[in-house]
Amino acid sequence: MRRIALVLAVTAAAACSKGDKNGGPIVAKGDGISVTADAFKKKLDEQSPFIRARYSALERKKEFLENLIRFELLAREAQAKGLDKDPEVQETLKKIMVQKLVRQAFDSEAGKPADDEARKYYDEHLDEFVKPERARVSAVIFAAPAGSPDRAAKAGQAKNALARLKVEGPKNPLAFSNLARELSDDPVTKAAGGDLGYRTKEELSAQHSPELANAAFALREVGQESGVVETPRGFAILKLGARQAPIDRPFDEVKAQIAARIGRESRTKEFDSYVKGLREKASIEIFDAELEKIAITGAPPPGASDAMAVPAAALAPARH
Known part of the structure; x- marks a missing residue:
C-alpha cells in the first residue's frame, strides 16, 4: 500500500x-x-x-x-x-x-444510442417489460376424456378426494401434495406434488384446458383450494401456491435503462475489437509447452479427481 x-x-x-x-x-x-x-x-x-x-x-x-x-x-x-x-x-x-x-x-457519450434504436430494442424484447399475471398452481388431475366409459367413475374419485382433502387439509399442510402424489393421473406433475409451476392464464389454457385456467385464476388467496373442476380432459382439484402481478413498463419509463444497456453492450464490443486489433498488431504468440510446465501452488497433481478442484467462479469476487 x-x-x-x-x-x-x-x-x-x-x-x-x-x-x-x-x-x-x-x-x-x-x-x-x-x-x-x-x-x-x-x-x-x-x-x-x-x-x-x-x-x-x-x-x-x-x-x-x-x-x-x-x-x-x-x-x-x-x-x-x-x-x-x-x-x-x-x-x-x-x-x-x-x-x-x-x-x-x-x-464517452458518443456511443449513446438514439431513441429509435432504444425503441427497436424495446419492441424486440417486449416480454422483458410487459408480462401478464402468472399464478403458481398445484393440481390433482383425474384423467377421463369426454365420452370415455370411466368418466363417471373418475368424477366420483375426484369428489371423494375433495372430501378427503377437507378432512385432512386442516390437520396437515402437506395434505394436498401428498394427495397429488397418490392419486393424480398426470405423470409430469405427480412426483412434484401436483405443482404446475408459474403459468399465465393462456399457458394453462393451452397446456391443460380453458376451464382449468379459468378456475385457477379464480383463486384469489394463496393456499385457497378449488372444488372439483370439470374439463374436457377429465377432472381436477386445484390449489393456489403464489401469484405474480403483471408487469407493464412503458417505453418512456425504461428508455434510460435500455440506452444504458445498449451503450454497455456497444462499448464491450468496441473494446473487444480494439484489444483484438492491438493483439494482431503485436503478433502475440503463446507457447503451450512452456505454459504447461508452470506449477501452480496448491493445485492437485495431474490426473487428480475434478471433485478436488475448486471452481474458478468460487474464487472470483462477489458481484453486488
Whole structure:
C-alpha cells in the first residue's frame, strides 16, 4: 500500500509542477516545488461539497495547502530515492494508465444510442417489460376424456378426494401434495406434488384446458383450494401456491435503462475489437509447452479427481 501511495504521489506532484506556466498565480513554491492557484483549486474541487465548505477562510485554505505541500515533498523524496523505478510502482502506474486509456476510449457519450434504436430494442424484447399475471398452481388431475366409459367413475374419485382433502387439509399442510402424489393421473406433475409451476392464464389454457385456467385464476388467496373442476380432459382439484402481478413498463419509463444497456453492450464490443486489433498488431504468440510446465501452488497433481478442484467462479469476487 505504501508504494501504491508513492506512485500516486509522484503522479500528482508532476501534475502540480507542470502547472507553473498556465496554472495561474503560484500560491506556494520552494526548491523544485510549486503549487499554482489552479492546481490548488482542482485538488479542492475533488473533495465533497461538505468538505469544501470548511476551507473558505484563509487559515483553512492554508491548512489544505500544507497538506498539498506535504504530499509534494513526500512525492519528491520518493522520486529522489528512485521509487518511481520500483517494479511494484511501475506495475501500479501501468494499471492506472490502462484504466485511463479505457476511460478515454470507451467512457464517452458518443456511443449513446438514439431513441429509435432504444425503441427497436424495446419492441424486440417486449416480454422483458410487459408480462401478464402468472399464478403458481398445484393440481390433482383425474384423467377421463369426454365420452370415455370411466368418466363417471373418475368424477366420483375426484369428489371423494375433495372430501378427503377437507378432512385432512386442516390437520396437515402437506395434505394436498401428498394427495397429488397418490392419486393424480398426470405423470409430469405427480412426483412434484401436483405443482404446475408459474403459468399465465393462456399457458394453462393451452397446456391443460380453458376451464382449468379459468378456475385457477379464480383463486384469489394463496393456499385457497378449488372444488372439483370439470374439463374436457377429465377432472381436477386445484390449489393456489403464489401469484405474480403483471408487469407493464412503458417505453418512456425504461428508455434510460435500455440506452444504458445498449451503450454497455456497444462499448464491450468496441473494446473487444480494439484489444483484438492491438493483439494482431503485436503478433502475440503463446507457447503451450512452456505454459504447461508452470506449477501452480496448491493445485492437485495431474490426473487428480475434478471433485478436488475448486471452481474458478468460487474464487472470483462477489458481484453486488
